[in-house]
Amino acid sequence: MTTTPKPATDAVPGADITYPEVTINRYRPNDPCVGRLVRSEVCTASPKAASFCRHLEIDVSGTDLDGIVVPGQSIGVLAPGEDAKGRPHQVRLYSVCSPTRGEDGQGHVIATTVKRTIDEHWDNHTLFTGVASNFLCDLQEGDEVRLTGPSGKRFLLPSNPGDHDYLFFATGTGIAPFRGFVIDLLESDAKSEVCLVMGSPYASDLLYHDFFLELASKHDNFTYLTAMSREKQADGHDPMYVQGRLVTDRDRLMGLLKRERTLMYVCGIAGMEMGILQELARELPKSALEQYLRADAETISDIDGWSRKMLHRQIKTTKRVHLEVYA
Ligand SMILES: Cc1cc2nc3c(=O)[nH]c(=O)nc-3n(C[C@H](O)[C@H](O)[C@H](O)COP(=O)(O)OP(=O)(O)OC[C@H]3O[C@@H](n4cnc5c(N)ncnc54)[C@H](O)[C@@H]3O)c2cc1C
Structure with missing residues (x-):
């Protein structure tokens, strides 16, 4: 009996991405x-x-x-x-x-x-x-x-980091992993395109701001964008959350997201992921959106009604999306 291979379109986007083997739990609370x-x-x-x-x-x-x-x-x-x-x-x-x-x-x-x-x-x-x-x-x-x-063994850069481009969204101390990722990527031979969007209430709260500005001035493949939620942006735009950059910098970020090799990572305040996913659903054409999230037509038609409890239930992210959020 012959079996028909599943059409490639049924595969979860990003299912083929592998991650390096890392050590976890070497030290536990009873033996730190x-x-x-x-x-x-x-x-x-x-x-x-x-x-x-x-x-x-x-x-x-x-x-x-x-x-x-x-x-x-x-x-x-x-x-x-x-x-x-x-x-x-x-x-x-x-x-x-x-x-x-x-x-x-x-x-x-x-x-x-x-x-x-x-x-x-x-x-x-x-x-x-x-x-x-x-x-x-x-x-x-x-x-x-x-x-x-x-x-943690999944919120990592993939085994072959140079095979991908990256869009990172951070709020607050959620910037921490991206500092390490960006250094790893820019110091490697990989010529990946890397874009970091950092959000904070005011410009004074941005973390490692001068460091990222300097990296962006030295590396053509690194873009650093900021989003302040309680004051105007330096470029004149109104207060916005990180996902606002998907609108103001649409050409750059949508172009990046539409590429097959792009991975998205989100780290920071719990709740931020929903705003980002909603903006993706508004801005990306269906074929590109399916690369990042899956939801039925009824859910997609009511983006403003989405809530966090729908995540991983009615709204499922693909393996091209990496989330690490905490209260
Ligand atoms: C995977 C992961 C990564 C993390 N990474 C970072 C990181 O890089 N940097 C970072 O700063 N944090 C990070 N955190 C958060 C961190 O673990 C701690 O939760 C945070 O620092 C608060 O811990 P704490 O001991 O200072 O506060 P706690 O003593 O634990 O107090 C906070 C808790 O007290 C309660 N609480 C808060 N406010 C009040 C109030 N006004 N009155 C009464 N009760 C209140 C809440 O239940 C809250 O959870 C991360 C969390 C996770 C899960």
Whole structure:
């Protein structure tokens, strides 16, 4: 009996993409390793930014994390002390922002980007300070930090990065993996086209802004766009979320998305992915849209009615879309 091969159009776009084998969970919360902070600096565009974000570099030499952590993965941090119930604080995850070679070129020093969680307490309006983010941002050079992980094996650059072009969307500390990805891509022989869209409330909150501007001035294949949600853009456009760039920079970004080799990555505040997918559904022709998401005709006809709970149910992303969002 002969079997008819499935038509190629039935295959999930991107199903053939492979990812490098990476180590996960080398260290678990009951048996962490110890790293040492070697650098801590503000990484917002302006010291007057409303948020407090720091670029932290941690020396992991002498541990098994040395040389194995890649951008797109996260490390776990165990803050000292106990929670309100007297139990040790649970692990918190932080995305790695260093390139594969590490900050030092040898893989001994990894980095992350941390935003202090600071708020008024919901119940009684006293000051609420998040445990791990403030522990990390308070660390002084030479201080020790207990680490777990690494975790994550899918939000990575593919095994053959030069076979693809890339559209990255980041909000806030969601920029972390893209810092590492962009360095890896621009330092490699790959001549991929790379476009990064970074979103923040105000220009003063943009992270690693001067660094990305400098890279864009040096590399023709790297485009850096910003989107401020609470003030006008430097180019005069009204306040916008990251997906607004799909409209204002339509020719460039739609041209990129229509290419068969393009991969899209989204990292940052939970919820941002829905706005991006809605804009794709509005702007892309059907044949190109199917490369990124699948939804039935009724769903597609009601884009404004989409909500987050429909994601992965009525609205399914393909393997050309990589999402990493957190609260
Ligand atoms: C895969 C992944 C990657 C991540 N990467 C990064 C990263 O690169 N950088 C980064 O900064 N963060 C990152 N995070 C988030 C990070 O793990 C922590 O959740 C964040 O730093 C807050 O942790 P915390 O210990 O400071 O706050 P916590 O002490 O855990 O407090 C935050 C929690 O307290 C509660 N809370 C918040 N506000 C209030 C309030 N006003 N009153 C009462 N309760 C409140 C909420 O339940 C909230 O979840 C990532 C998360 C994930 C899942």
